Amino acid sequence: MQRLLMRRALAASALAAAALAAGCGSGSSSSQSAGGGESGDCKAPKMTLVVNSNLGDGGFFDQAHRGFTETAEALELCEQTIETGPQPTKWAPALNDAAAGPYDVVFAGTFQMKEVLEQAAMQHPDKEFVLFDVAHDADACGGCRNIYSLTLRYRESGFLAGVVAALVTSSETPRANPEKVVGFVGGQEIPVIREYHDGFVAGAKAADPEVRVISAYAGSFTDPVKGKQLAAAMVGRGVDVLFTAAGATDKGVFEAAAENDAWAIGNSPAQARDQPDVAGKPAVLTAASSDLEKPIALAVRNAAAGTLALGTVGSYGIKEGAIEIFDSPTYERTVPADVRKRAAEYQTRIADGELDVDG
Numbered sequence: 001m002q003r004l005l006m007r008r009a010l011a012a013s014a015l016a017a018a019a020l021a022a023g024c025g026s027g028s029s030s031s032q033s034a035g036g037g038e039s040g041d042c043k044a045p046k047m048t049l050v051v052n053s054n055l056g057d058g059g060f061f062d063q064a065h066r067g068f069t070e071t072a073e074a075l076e077l078c079e080q081t082i083e084t085g086p087q088p089t090k091w092a093p094a095l096n097d098a099a100a101g102p103y104d105v106v107f108a109g110t111f112q113m114k115e116v117l118e119q120a121a122m123q124h125p126d127k128e129f130v131l132f133d134v135a136h137d138a139d140a141c142g143g144c145r146n147i148y149s150l151t152l153r154y155r156e157s158g159f160l161a162g163v164v165a166a167l168v169t170s171s172e173t174p175r176a177n178p179e180k181v182v183g184f185v186g187g188q189e190i191p192v193i194r195e196y197h198d199g200f201v202a203g204a205k206a207a208d209p210e211v212r213v214i215s216a217y218a219g220s221f222t223d224p225v226k227g228k229q230l231a232a233a234m235v236g237r238g239v240d241v242l243f244t245a246a247g248a249t250d251k252g253v254f255e256a257a258a259e260n261d262a263w264a265i266g267n268s269p270a271q272a273r274d275q276p277d278v279a280g281k282p283a284v285l286t287a288a289s290s291d292l293e294k295p296i297a298l299a300v301r302n303a304a305a306g307t308l309a310l311g312t313v314g315s316y317g318i319k320e321g322a323i324e325i326f327d328s329p330t331y332e333r334t335v336p337a338d339v340r341k342r343a344a345e346y347q348t349r350i351a352d353g354e355l356d357v358d359g
Contacts, residue, residue: 045104067296153317155199161288162203179238187221187246221247228252258283272328286331
């Protein structure tokens with residue numbers, strides 16, 4: 001505990017002196033914890049982000065990495081990102097190595113890492129841990145007094161996507177067909193993705209009770225081929241707008257949408273902003289963004305200042321600016337103004353507490 005308090009004091013001093021300049025982090029690593037800043041020119045506390053996959057998905061992990069790295073570099077903190085790859089057998093060893101390594105604060109996320117991180121937190125009470133995308137179980141880890149969890153209210157994101165999909169399918173938007181049918185493609189049927197799905201169905205029905213929703217799960221977050229097959233089959237059944245929450249599997253959904261004259265709705269700004277063209281045309285209409293970047297960045301700043309709310313769970317949604325309909329150029333150019341206005345009204349009502357989408 002004395003070591004932790006001393007480190008927090010040093011971190012607070014470092015934060016006060018930090019300028020908005022590039023730090024000493026060396027970016028991402030595919031395996032070992034070789035922490036950036038070994039030259040000694042960066043500031044405490046040392047932080048690491050363990051990615052139980054690979055970067056480059058354009059969504060979930062890239063958001064976390066961007067919020068983590070850019071904030072740590074701006075504060076001139078020692079930081080390192082560790083990519084484990086998609087093989088589950090490598091996840092626990094990578095996190096345990098990071099917890100036992102030179103890092104003071106360890107970030108990791110997804111439900112697959114929850115128990116591993118809880119165990120690491122018990123074994124290393126002098127370290128701090130940030131668990132994102134899932135809440136820790138205090139009963140499973142002796143109170144988890146050195147863990148801060150942050151979660152996103154994915155039901156809100158799904159709800160916004162459902163509203164947009166229902167309004168677009170009944171509008172004069174190009175590629176919208178006469179059928180009132182929209183689709184959802186999820187990665188694995190786990191609680192987080194079910195939140196997306198249930199919110200999507202609720203949002204679509206709220207915007208237009210006559211809209212029908214077709215849903216499917218790829219069983220994987222790393223199978224774009226399966227995503228493309230599922231999406232193409234849905235389009236064959238009348239779907240003209242597809243919402244996807246499936247990690248790297250999203251890419252296949254985007255391809256199927258464009259190739260079959262339908263639209264996809266992504267789950268991160270990058271997917272709508274930096275989207276690939278398929279057959280010379282855009283695939284992603286917009287994104288019902290669940291952006292991890294902001295809450296991760298806030299956690300980095302709080303950890304650096306020694307003010308991380310350890311032992312608690314933070315919840316982020318529309319009200320906190322972590323979830324929104326992304327006004328991409330394609331969305332603004334393609335969707336009629338009255339449709340975009342109606343969708344924005346739903347977002348405002350949720351933020352103001354006027355509309356409860358929790359069930």
